[in-house]
Structures are given as structure tokens and as C-alpha cells.
Amino acid sequence: MFLQRFNLRQTAPFIALLVLILIGSLVHPNFLTYSNLIQNVAARTAFIAIIAVGATFVMASGGLDLSVGSMSAFTAGAMILFLKSHEASGGALLIAQGMGLAVVVGLFCGLMNGLVVTWGRIEPFIATLGSMVILRSLFTWLANGGSLSISPELKDVYAPVYTGSFLGLPIPIIVVLLVGTVAALILYKTAFGRHVLAVGSNEEVARYSGISILRVKLLTYVIQGLCVAIAVILYVPRLGSANSATGLYWELQAITAVVVGGTLLKGGRGNVWGTLAGALFLETIGNILTLSNVNVYLIGAVQGAIIIIAMLIQRGLNRREI
Amino acid sequence: MEAPTRQAEPSLNAASLSKAYGGNTVLHNVSLTFRRGEVHALIGENGAGKSTFMKILGGYIQPSGGGLSMDGQPIYFSGPRAAEALGVVLVHQEILLAPHLTIAENIFLGRELHGRLLTDDAAMRAQSSALLASLGSQLDPRKTVETLSIAERQIVQIARALSGHHRFVIFDEPTAALTPFESETLFAVITKLRQQNVGIIYISHRLDEVKRLADVVSVLRDGQLVHSGPAKGLSPTDMAHLMVGRPLGDLYPAKANSENAERVLDVQDLTVAGRVHNASFDLRHGEVLGFAGLIGAGRTELFEGLFGLRKASGRVDCAGHKGGVFSTVNEAAAQGLAYVTEDRKGKGLLLEKPLAQNLTLARLQQFTRFGVIDTTQENAALDSAVARFDIRTPRKDIDAGRLSGGNQQKLLLAKTLLSDPNIIVIDEPTRGVDIGAKQQIYKLIAQMAHEGKSIIVISSEMQELIGLAHRIVVMRQGMVAGVLTGASINERAIVTLATGAHKAAA
Numbered sequence: 001m002f003l004q005r006f007n008l009r010q011t012a013p014f015i016a017l018l019v020l021i022l023i024g025s026l027v028h029p030n031f032l033t034y035s036n037l038i039q040n041v042a043a044r045t046a047f048i049a050i051i052a053v054g055a056t057f058v059m060a061s062g063g064l065d066l067s068v069g070s071m072s073a074f075t076a077g078a079m080i081l082f083l084k085s086h087e088a089s090g091g092a093l094l095i096a097q098g099m100g101l102a103v104v105v106g107l108f109c110g111l112m113n114g115l116v117v118t119w120g121r122i123e124p125f126i127a128t129l130g131s132m133v134i135l136r137s138l139f140t141w142l143a144n145g146g147s148l149s150i151s152p153e154l155k156d157v158y159a160p161v162y163t164g165s166f167l168g169l170p171i172p173i174i175v176v177l178l179v180g181t182v183a184a185l186i187l188y189k190t191a192f193g194r195h196v197l198a199v200g201s202n203e204e205v206a207r208y209s210g211i212s213i214l215r216v217k218l219l220t221y222v223i224q225g226l227c228v229a230i231a232v233i234l235y236v237p238r239l240g241s242a243n244s245a246t247g248l249y250w251e252l253q254a255i256t257a258v259v260v261g262g263t264l265l266k267g268g269r270g271n272v273w274g275t276l277a278g279a280l281f282l283e284t285i286g287n288i289l290t291l292s293n294v295n296v297y298l299i300g301a302v303q304g305a306i307i308i309i310a311m312l313i314q315r316g317l318n319r320r321e322i
Numbered sequence: 323m324e325a326p327t328r329q330a331e332p333s334l335n336a337a338s339l340s341k342a343y344g345g346n347t348v349l350h351n352v353s354l355t356f357r358r359g360e361v362h363a364l365i366g367e368n369g370a371g372k373s374t375f376m377k378i379l380g381g382y383i384q385p386s387g388g389g390l391s392m393d394g395q396p397i398y399f400s401g402p403r404a405a406e407a408l409g410v411v412l413v414h415q416e417i418l419l420a421p422h423l424t425i426a427e428n429i430f431l432g433r434e435l436h437g438r439l440l441t442d443d444a445a446m447r448a449q450s451s452a453l454l455a456s457l458g459s460q461l462d463p464r465k466t467v468e469t470l471s472i473a474e475r476q477i478v479q480i481a482r483a484l485s486g487h488h489r490f491v492i493f494d495e496p497t498a499a500l501t502p503f504e505s506e507t508l509f510a511v512i513t514k515l516r517q518q519n520v521g522i523i524y525i526s527h528r529l530d531e532v533k534r535l536a537d538v539v540s541v542l543r544d545g546q547l548v549h550s551g552p553a554k555g556l557s558p559t560d561m562a563h564l565m566v567g568r569p570l571g572d573l574y575p576a577k578a579n580s581e582n583a584e585r586v587l588d589v590q591d592l593t594v595a596g597r598v599h600n601a602s603f604d605l606r607h608g609e610v611l612g613f614a615g616l617i618g619a620g621r622t623e624l625f626e627g628l629f630g631l632r633k634a635s636g637r638v639d640c641a642g643h644k645g646g647v648f649s650t651v652n653e654a655a656a657q658g659l660a661y662v663t664e665d666r667k668g669k670g671l672l673l674e675k676p677l678a679q680n681l682t683l684a685r686l687q688q689f690t691r692f693g694v695i696d697t698t699q700e701n702a703a704l705d706s707a708v709a710r711f712d713i714r715t716p717r718k719d720i721d722a723g724r725l726s727g728g729n730q731q732k733l734l735l736a737k738t739l740l741s742d743p744n745i746i747v748i749d750e751p752t753r754g755v756d757i758g759a760k761q762q763i764y765k766l767i768a769q770m771a772h773e774g775k776s777i778i779v780i781s782s783e784m785q786e787l788i789g790l791a792h793r794i795v796v797m798r799q800g801m802v803a804g805v806l807t808g809a810s811i812n813e814r815a816i817v818t819l820a821t822g823a824h825k826a827a828a
Contacts, residue, residue, distance in 0.1 A: 189694045191686035197675070198683055204669045208631065208661075209684035209737075210651035268674060 054227030060270030110225020200267025673723030728759025
């Protein structure tokens with residue numbers, strides 16, 4: 001039973017990650033340490049991983065969201081502005097309100113993207129390219145071209161959300177695992193998740209089966225917005241500020257993580273845990289290269305090449321199955 | 323003195339062809355000779371090895387054993403291009419055209435005509451028009467393929483196959499998507515090709531066509547050649563026996579009596595812009611109501627309109643609903659109506675998903691507990707569907723696309739009947755389905771009518787409608803041309819109404 005179900009395509013991202021960890025442990029003695037693997041790699045992956053989980057839904061339904069990076073910056077900007085304007089009242093309650101605001105902003109951005117794609121019938125690529133530019137511009141406007149920061153006192157109150165740990169695990173990692181678990185439950189075990197995959201697999205079949213395509217697609221963008229908000233809630237306490245580099249290229253990293261994780265770009269197949277493995281995979285490559293003293297400016301090139309190789313392998317696996 | 327032997331007989335010869343996938347042999351030592359100027363029909367149930375055989379002939383796959391020769395010379399096809407170069411071309415059953423390109427661009431795709439520098443579009447258009455005209459079609463070669471109906475696309479595909487000079491043309495179920503009218507044109511083309519000394523290899527499930535066209539009939543069963551001989555003296559019933567290896571009995575079950583039964587559905591003035599104009603009909607309890615007409619007569623559009631799959635207007639009256647057309651499939655389902663699409667691969671099943679997920683897709687809410695899908699219950703539903711509809715599958719966890727056409731159709735029926743509807747509309751119930759599965763589907767339809775369900779069957783196969791239906795609504799150009807009942811049902815009457823011949827004669 002297990003062997004029959006064993007599916008190389010689904011397990012490939014995890015095998016790739018294991019191989020990479022093996023290579024890393026051979027390359028550098030410090031690689032396989034708690035502080036490196038958990039605190040450096042895993043915690044740093046958290047933002048991209050959470051956003052990529054949302055992107056898994058969008059892409060599994062056959063959509064695409066290019067705006068997540070700008071959306072992160074805008075949501076962070078809005079949250080920081082709110083916190084700054086109420087700094088006098090300080091404290092945990094204010095931070096909770098800020099988190100609530102981030103969620104509302106994220107949901108709203110996702111809803112807008114979803115409406116333009118479904119109700120407006122605009123190709124997701126174009127629709128979210130538009131919102132990517134709009135949100136980036138809005139952030140720059142909010143920050144008046146520079147950066148936005150919360151006061152050091154407030155940052156001290158907020159910081160544990162990023163730096164703290166629970167049962168020996170940093171909080172960002174716990175959040176990633178929670179988001180992943182809930183997402184996997186939704187995608188694999190609920191009617192909505194099944195409908196997402198059906199819409200991505202063949203929209204006409206879904207329509208003829210009585211599934212509301214509009215609703216399904218709209219919800220995937222809303223979920224993406226929520227995931228961005230959660231990522232921002234973890235991101236803001238890290239530095240207590242946001243600037244023009246915030247969220248830059250996050251959409252590309254998220255899409256890469258999703259695709260490396262085994263979700264089909266054309267939709268119909270989604271792999272939540274694969275996405276998390278994909279996000280870790282990307283960060284681990286960077287980490288190994290940094291530990292081996294590769295020129296920092298070249299890390300991107302090597303990462304890109306490895307991604308292409310990973311995709312070629314995946315293509316080979318898909319072909320073999322046919 | 324002996325007659326001089328003919329030099330290198332003009333033929334395509336397959337010697338002991340075998341094909342195995344993994345440990346599964348799908349073709350065992352099949353030897354056949356196809357002659358030019360002859361129509362050679364290849365028949366067999368789905369899974370008998372027909373498609374494997376013809377894919378080898380067309381160069382799409384390589385045999386595991388045996389080989390091909392032409393005119394006595396051994397030949398080897400590295401791919402479909404190599405086969406075409408030697409004059410062997412396969413006309414696919416499925417439409418393989420680029421939807422956004424024009425008809426002419428599709429016909430010349432990959433072998434465009436060139437002027438000195440650029441493509442010679444005028445010449446390609448002119449040649450396309452001529453080709454289409456030879457097929458009895460007036461289609462404008464500048465139209466894009468996406469605007470064409472399935473039947474028109476099939477014609478374009480045949481035109482594409484015939485645009486070279488071919489010695490052998492393989493037709494794979496060419497009439498599956500055609501109306502009787504369009505099929506006639508195709509038969510004329512085939513007859514003409516035969517006169518031009520082209521060898522025709524004809525694969526079809528429609529045995530009456532085979533009887534009409536073929537000079538030679540070969541029968542495959544379970545990957546083996548069980549019969550090959552002249553078509554003369556072989557009746558369609560004999561062919562069916564050879565295909566299934568057992569007597570079939572009557573293809574059509576007895577019809578239940580539904581006269582004077584109460585009316586369960588009344589549709590008035592249903593209109594779909596540009597497609598259907600003020601169509602009205604009613605359906606009775608326990609009745610099988612047939613819908614006949616040419617492709618493009620608006621039958622599918624009528625029911626897609628009724629079920630909210632297209633914009634439509636009209637009045638609908640059934641047990642729990644009085645008013646306009648349904649706005650969604652779900653709304654219709656709530657009133658006990660279900661629609662089985664004609665396009666099972668494009669609109670009916672998720673070919674890349676497992677059987678169970680396909681079965682439950684439209685009724686997932688029945689299979690969730692506290693919002694979570696109960697896969698045990700889902701698999702149980704699949705087990706009972708497999709048993710009830712006799713869905714033949716090697717394993718239960720394979721993807722729907724791996725099933726044969728007939729078994730996909732049974733799965734689609736099972737999926738639609740999961741909501742336990744009282745009124746079932748089945749569009750082309752047996753398209754691309756072999757004779758064994760056909761008989762099972764007919765039995766199922768009759769049985770459901772016996773149980774008091776009301777069924778509408780849309781079909782382009784007149785025999786099927788005549789065999790199943792109590793009454794037949796004939797549509798022409800988006801309108802109901804007439805309703806035939808009881809003794810007045812016959813092919814002539816249907817064709818007359820469908821083509822409007824009675825008006826021309828008057």
C-alpha cells in the first residue's frame with residue numbers, strides 16, 4: 001500500500017532538500033548546527049515560506065499573484081504608520097491592534113486582486129502586475145521615499161514575536177508550521193481545497209460540475225492576502241522598520257518556492273509541504289554558499305542555476321510518469 | 323505459361339507486430355496487409371489494440387516486435403513525419419489543431435508555402451478552400467479554428483491530412499463527431515480516394531458504416547487478430563460477435579410504457595441568443611425523450627441554457643420550480659435535474675485526477691464531515707459505482723484519463739447520477755464508446771426509465787434514438803422542427819425534419 005502510493009514527484013522536493021543538507025554538512029562543519037539551521041536558515045525562510053503557502057493556493061487554481069512583494073511592503077508600511085501614530089499608548093494592546101490592521105489590509109489587497117481577476121476578467125499576470133506597481137508606489141508615498149520605523153521602545157515590546165521561542169523553536173518557525181498545517185488541511189481535506197485543484201485542472205469541468213469558479217478564485221487571492229499579512233506581522237518586529245528593499249523580489253522567491261515544491265504553474269496540482277521544502281531549499285543554497293565564502297554578488301546566479309536544474313529534474317520525473 | 327506476377331505489389335504490410343508496455347502486452351503478433359485502392363476496416367472493442375496498431379502504422383510509436391514493409395521493401399518510421407514522407411497519414415479521432423490560428427494556417431502548419439521571402443498566404447488560402455470544397459465544406463479558410471464547431475474542426479483535420487499526396491490514409495473514428503449528413507460527405511471523399519488508388523484504413527465503432535464502406539474487415543480482440551477477410555457476407559451482427567467473442571443479444575432493451583404519464587418538465591420558449599429560438603417541449607414521468615438534429619441545430623445549447631451554463635431565457639416548469647431557466651447547475655440539481663455533457667474530456671472529467679475525486683466532484687458536500695472530506699466514504703462510493711456501472715479499471719487509484727472511452731463515459735454517468743436526479747439529460751451518451759459499453763449504457767438508460775426517472779437523450783446516432791426513445795424532438799437551426807411519436811419514428815422522418823427537406827419539397 002505504501003509503496004504503491006510512493007510518488008517520486010511528490011517527494012522530490014524533500015529528497016532535494018535532504019541532499020542539499022547532506023552537501024552542506026560536508027562543506028562546512030558549522031552548517032549542521034542548531035544555530036545555523038534553525039536560527040539562520042529556517043527563521044529567515046519564514047516570510048517567504050508563509051507567502052508561498054498562499055501562492056500555492058493561487059497557483060494551484062491556475063492563477064498567479066505578482067503583487068505579494070509590494071503588498072508586503074505596503075502592509076508593513078500601513079502597520080508601522082498606525083503604530084507610530086499611537087505610540088503614546090504603547091504596549092501589547094497597540095501591537096495587537098496593529099496586527100489586526102495588517103490582516104485587514106492584507107485581506108483587502110487580496111480581495112481587490114481577486115475581484116479584478118474574477119469579476120473584471122483580467123489575466124492574473126496583468127492584474128497583479130498592476131497592483132504590484134500600485135502598492136509599491138503607495139508604500140513609497142507612505143514612506144515619503146525613505147523608510148518607516150517604530151520607536152525603539154515599541155520595538156522592544158514587539159521584538160519577541162520574531163526573536164522569541166517556544167519549546168525550543170523560534171516563533172517564526174512555529175507560525176510557518178501552523179500556517180502549513182492549516183493550509184494542507186484546507187487544500188487536501190476540504191471541499192474548497194478540492195475545488196481549487198479542480199478549477200486549476202480544468203475550469204470547464206469545474207463549471208459543469210456546479211462549482212462557482214468566481215468564488216473559488218476570489219478566495220485563493222484572499223488567502224494569499226492573509227498569508228502576506230501574517231508574514232508582515234513577523235517581519236515588522238525583526239528590524240522595526242520597512243524601506244524600499246522590503247518585499248523586493250519576494251514574489252519571485254515565493255513563486256520559485258511553490259514551483260520547486262511541485263505545484264504546477266498551470267494549476268491543478270498543489271503541494272503545500274513541497275512549497276515549504278522549496279522555500280527552505282532556496283535559503284539553504286544561499287546559506288551554504290555564504291558559509292563556503294562564495295562571492296556574495298554571485299549567490300543569486302548560483303541559486304538561479306540550481307533552480308533551473310531542479311526544474312529540469314522535475315520535468316524529467318513528470319515525463320517518466322506519462 | 324504462368325501469368326506474370328505483379329511487380330512489387332502496392333501494399334503496406336505489417337508482419338508480426340507486437341507491442342508491450344512494461345509487462346503488459348497490448349498487441350500480439352498481428353500480421354495484416356493493406357492494399358492501395360481498398361478500404362480496409364479495422365474493428366474491435368476499446369482496448370482491443372486498434373489504436374496501438376494504428377499508432378505504429380502512423381509512426382507515432384515503435385513496435386516491440388515485428389516490422390513494416392511497403393511494396394515489398396522493409397520500412398521504418400522514426401516518427402509521424404517519416405510516415406508522412408512515405409505517404410502514410412493518420413487522421414486523429416481527437417482534434418489536434420491550434421485554436422487561435424486560422425483554418426488555412428492549421429492546414430499548412432509545419433509545411434507552410436513560401437514565396438521568395440515570406441509565407442504565401444494567398445496560395446495557402448486558395449488551396450485550403452479547394453481542399454475544403456472537395457470535402458463539401460464552404461468554410462472560410464480565414465476563420466480561426468476556435469470559432470468552429472467540433473464537426474467543422476473534424477473536417478479541417480481531415481483536410482489537413484489530405485493536403486499531401488498520400489498512398490495510405492488511416493481514419494480513426496472519423497464520424498464520431500459528425501452528423502449523418504456530414505458523414506455522407508466524408509463517405510463520398512473516402513470513395514473518391516479509393517478510386518484514386520489510395521489505401522484506406524478505417525477504424526470505427528459504427529458497424530453499419532463499416533458494412534457500407536469496407537472491402538476488407540479485420541477484427542482485433544485482446545490484442546490479437548481474430549478475423550480478417552472480405553466484408554462481403556459479413557453482417558454488422560457477425561462483426562459484433564467477432565469483436566466481443568460472444569453473442570450480444572438485442573442491443574436495445576425493451577421500452578417501458580410511459581404513455582399518459584404525468585408531465586414532469588415543461589419548457590416554453592427557451593431562447594439562447596443566436597443559437598436557440600423559442601424552443602418548447604415537455605417530458606413525462608418514466609419517459610425517454612430523444613433530441614435529434616444536425617450538428618449546430620442547437621440541441622446542446624438548448625440544454626446548456628436550461629441548466630444555466632449559457633445565458634438563456636424562457637419558462638421552466640417542474641415539480642419544485644416555476645419560472646425562468648436555472649441560473650446554475652446547482653440550482654437545477656436541487657430540483658432533481660442533471661446534465662451529462664457531450665464533451666467528456668473537456669467538460670466532464672478531470673483526466674489528471676483519480677477516479678474517486680472525479681466521482682464526487684459535483685457532490686462533495688455529501689462527503690464532508692465537519693468540513694473535512696471523508697475519503698473512506700468517497701472510496702466506498704467509488705466501489706459501489708464501479709459495481710453498479712461496471713467500470714472496468716485495473717486499479718481504483720488511477721487517473722480518469724487512463725480509462726478507456728467507454729469506462730470514462732460510465733464514470734461520468736456515475737458522477738452525474740450521484741445526486742440521484744429524477745430528470746437526466748444525457749448528451750451523446752455513447753460517443754467514442756465501444757459496442758459492449760454501448761449496450762450497457764442503453765440498458766442503464768432503459769432501467770432508469772423503468773424505475774420512473776425521466777431521461778432526455780441527445781444523439782447524432784439516429785439508430786440510438788430510434789432504439790431508445792418514446793418520442794423524438796427534432797431540431798433544425800435552433801428551432802424545434804417537429805416531434806415524432808411511436809410508429810411515426812423512423813430515419814426518414816428524422817432526416818426530413820432535421821434538414822428541412824419537407825419545406826423544400828413543398
